[in-house]
Amino acid sequence: MTGITGRRKIYDPILINFPKINQAYCYRCPHKLSCNNCNMECAYELEEKIIRIGADNISAFIAEPIIGSAVPGANPPKEYFKIIRGICDKYDILLIIDEVMAGFGRTGKNFGIDHYGVVPDIITAAKGMSCGYAPIGAAIVNEEIFKTIMIKGSGHFVHGHTYGGNPLSAAISDCVLKISKREKYYDNAAKQGKCLMNKLQRLYEYPIVGEVRGKGLMIGIEFVKNQQTKEPFEAKAKLKDKFTQCCFDAGLVVYPGGGSVDGVRGDHVLIAPPINITENEVDELVIRLEKGLKGCVENYMT
Ligand SMILES: Cc1ncc(COP(=O)(O)O)c(C=O)c1O
Structure with missing residues (x-):
């Protein structure tokens, strides 16, 4: 379907x-x-x-x-x-x-x-x-x-x-x-999800971050070529794969996907850590994610 x-x-x-x-x-x-x-x-x-x-x-x-x-x-x-x-x-x-x-x-x-x-x-x-x-x-x-x-x-x-x-x-x-x-893990997902979402706001400083959105510990990041116009990358640039590899190198597994713009273009990843994640682990996640993002921008965008 x-x-x-x-x-x-x-x-x-x-x-x-x-x-x-x-x-x-x-x-x-x-x-x-x-x-x-x-x-x-x-x-x-x-x-x-x-x-x-x-x-x-x-x-x-x-x-x-x-x-x-x-x-x-x-x-x-x-x-x-x-x-x-x-x-x-x-x-x-x-x-x-x-x-x-x-x-x-x-x-x-x-x-x-x-x-x-x-x-x-x-x-x-x-x-x-x-x-x-x-x-x-x-x-x-x-x-x-x-x-x-x-x-x-x-x-x-x-x-x-x-x-x-x-x-x-x-x-x-x-x-x-x-x-x-x-252990009230569903409440933990709500609490740490908010905390993660707040911390991820700083990613907008990176020119390829179009939108960070989600609820609880189900957070997506969509990448764009131009933050103002929301123009996506060409599919052949394989941005999502490059970003995913950079995150992997930084010790973080994200779930890449594409095609949200027109079936072909549109790069995004899902961040979905375990629902028992702690605040310290949220910090670690954000550090690794930012490292991956920096690596991606430096290696592929310059
Ligand atoms: C939202 C959603 N619906 C349905 C499915 C398919 O589920 P299943 O593999 O259990 O048939 C998936 C699989 O990833 C999914 O993510």
């Missing part, structure tokens, strides 16, 4: 081309509107699309609450998901929130959608459920969907995987959840 061109490209002929709407991406508003005066046009695009396609032909709308790989850290304004929820209800369309990256404390709350005061019908989750120590994923559904399938319906959710219901993964996830609760 992803809109990431690079990931879709070779599979495109065999993928179903689900209709999409523009993402809420305030730094590069798809409607070229200014931030506080936009009437949330990007959310109302959903209604336009539903009318065009016909509500009877649409079962669900799926979105990440805070974006992970495609536009890391991008988080819509507060009203966005309330409008989306309202449109889904009006046309009897399910709202699926993809929490594979944002869920389980990463953004400082249980789920990313909790920042918006909205309850989805289905949540997809994975990574943070086990802190990545063991593979596990879940589709969490509301009671109505559960009853429709398990009580009124067949009573079976036919969706087999070889390792479905794996007890080791389930036990590890159970343990991760207990420890996270006991």
